[in-house]
Amino acid sequence: MTVKLKGSSSSDEEDLPLSSTIPRTKRKIEDSDDEDIKSGSVITAANVKREEDKSYDSDLALSKVASPKKKVVKRGKRSSSKVAGRSLSSTKQKGIKKDSRAQPPKKISKRESSVEQQDADLDSISNEASQDADDFKWWEKENDDDSVKWISLKHNGVIFPPKYEPLPSHIKLYYNGRAVDLPPQAEEVAGFFAALLESDHAKNPVFQKNFFEDFLDVLQENGGPRNDIELKTFELCDFSKMFDYFQLQKEQKKQLSPQEKKRLKQEKEEFEEPYKFCMLDDRKEQVGNFRIEPPGLFRGRGAHPKTGKLKRRVYPEDVVLNLDKEAKVPEAPDNHNWGEVRHDNTVQWLAMWRENISNSFKYVRFAANSSLKGMSDYKKFEKARQLKDYIDPVRKDYMVNLKSKVMLERQIAVACYFIDVFALRAGGEKADDEADTVGCCSLRYEHVTLKPPNTVIFDFLGKDSIRFYQEVKVEKQVFKNLTLFKKPPKQPGHQLFDRLDPALLNKHLQNYMPGLTAKVFRTYNASKTMQDQLDLITDEGTVAEKILKYNAANRTVAILCNHQRTVTKGHAAAVQKATDRIEELEWQKIRLKRAILQLDKTEAKKNPNYFAEVKDLVKEQELLIHKRVIEKEREKFTKKFARENEKRKFDNEPPLPDSQLKEWMNKVDELESEYKREVETGKVEVKTSDVDKLKAQVEKLDQRIENYAIQLKDKEDNSQVALGTSKINYIDPRLSVVFCKKYGVPLEKVFTKSLRDKFKWAIESADENWRF
Missing domain, CATH: 2.170.11.10 (DNA Topoisomerase I, domain 2)
Known part of the structure; x- marks a missing residue:
């Protein structure tokens, strides 16, 4: 078999052995749940759509298409x-x-x-x-x-x-x-x-x-x-x-x-x-x-x-x-x-x-990054951290009081149980002109359904009108008390805890610890849960795999706190785009392996499993990938041409001639012809005869494919869970810092720039051995 070789590649081109067809993906699959959505927002002008992806990377870029040099204009x-x-x-x-x-x-x-x-x-x-x-x-x-x-x-x-x-x-x-x-x-x-x-x-x-x-x-x-x-x-x-x-x-x-x-x-x-x-x-x-x-x-x-x-x-x-x-x-x-x-x-x-x-x-x-706001955050998490020294007597007392002869004490005990075990908010009375949202103390008859022997179904609208629906098993005495609280003449519309309100509950809690309120329990349990989840993580795998484990731990906390979100309109499209990208990387890898076999047929006998996937790519699938890649290349250069001309117009320079766009499109036509020949002949045009270099490129692609697959799974897992709220407001930020320092994960993988500024106190005060 004759292998057609192109000129030896420069050091800059070593990552692109196949006609510049090995993608170098620059962008990651990103999640958008780091920012809280505020209620009571106002109608304002629509946001301007961000400029489209400026590169379908130079992933499938043609061998370095040089753009015309531009005159640099200095502005005062x-x-x-x-x-x-x-x-x-x-x-x-x-x-x-x-x-x-x-x-x-x-x-x-x-x-x-x-x-x-x-x-x-x-x-x-x-x-x-x-x-x-x-x-x-x-x-x-x-x-x-x-x-x-x-x-x-x-x-x-x-x-x-x-x-x-x-x-x-x-x-x-x-x-x-x-x-x-x-x-x-x-x-x-x-x-x-x-x-x-x-x-x-x-x-x-x-x-x-x-x-x-x-x-x-x-x-x-x-x-x-x-x-x-x-x-x-x-x-x-x-x-x-x-x-x-x-x-x-x-x-x-x-x-x-x-x-x-x-x-x-x-x-x-x-x-x-x-x-x-x-x-x-x-x-x-x-x-x-x-x-x-x-x-x-x-x-x-x-x-x-x-x-x-x-x-x-x-x-x-x-x-x-x-x-x-x-x-x-x-x-x-x-x-x-x-x-x-x-x-x-x-x-x-x-x-x-x-x-x-x-x-x-x-x-x-x-x-958020100011010293006073930082002090406020620090005191909040320290208050929750302090609760670990008092939580045992609190739990012991509410378990004992589940059988109290005083109805108020029983209601306080059940409310404490709900707040501690299921992270319910305290709740409070709502005026008629406010949304009908409830918390623990304001639960009504219809919000709790009892299913013997000890299953409770919660179904109500919580903060920001987010539905709280959980089917949980509770202590038998808790179930008995709920049956008592719902006993006739109570009916839908009546308060479940008819003798209790948040002020009374918080006053009771402050007997255990100064400043203890129902809200402190949510922060404590969120941080404690995160600590327990991080303790299960081992220092193994890539950074992407460790981030996946971190997000899984964060997701456990978000589910505990009922931090839900609706699937975004663009989620399906984003998932499809990521899936297509992975498929194209797999195709690039198969092309590299075909090239290796063209250079040395004995490689197939040395490691048959290594080349097994070469036969998995059917002709119809390959043609679809070719079509998609070529369409992206044409779109990329069309946008590049328009973008360059906008810059030149702004700088009072003459526009690029139409011949420039035509030249770029001719390069895409050549690439399309090359792919067509590959399908017809089964031969790949390579520009190196070094098998080891090609194998190194295969290894790099494997790593990229693995990273994309991990990010895609993470994105799908988090599609209905808002990780940002728990990470920013409920999990002690020092736990995230400990995770990064202990497992060698760059902090920017967990905290955005604004969060690194906000939690500077946590970054500088916690080492890898700190514990909540």
């Missing part, structure tokens, strides 16, 4: 005044009132000098102090005074959403076929609904009812329609013209070049920079949510009775600032006044306001 830094004005004017958010109380984009420059002065004040306080902030190891300090949180606090206030910009005159709400001339305040609220026209929210009758009531209120507050059309029925309202306009805007935003998106992002960041940091005890520390929430329509979780209601705009007069007495008070925007300025060093917030949906307070706090 824009002035902050231009940046601030352009940044906000390009962001069209909506408000409720027409007056100038909201912070308008074009008027930011009026207070620019004061903002710059504020920022200068922060920087000039102590450059050395700000530089030393990262080295401040607060966890090594002793602070016996929990009441005083800070000595000095200076900041630049908060950012308000820009005021509403009315729609073009030809874009209207229609009522019974007639265009309605709305005042801007009402037009904005109508726009909130119009933007959601094709969503599930807009189809929800409760959402429609609440929105329409608040919309009519705003309309009445501002004099009603200007053309005297009376709106009475929601069903006669036609929001389609407004919806189409918003869709067009979204499409235009998507069409922006990467350079333009980058420029807008940079301008936004430069405008926000003065608000991102504060001076806390002469240290420069990061601020968390420094933006005031924009107005919008409340959604809530699950069947929330207030879904669709209007979240009204917040003005400076609604905001309370908190800083030290010596600090310069930031200027309120547009000649407004702050609602109040406080100097309370016993709290950890910089600003607050009351929102209108649930009449609760919203706070601007320090960022």
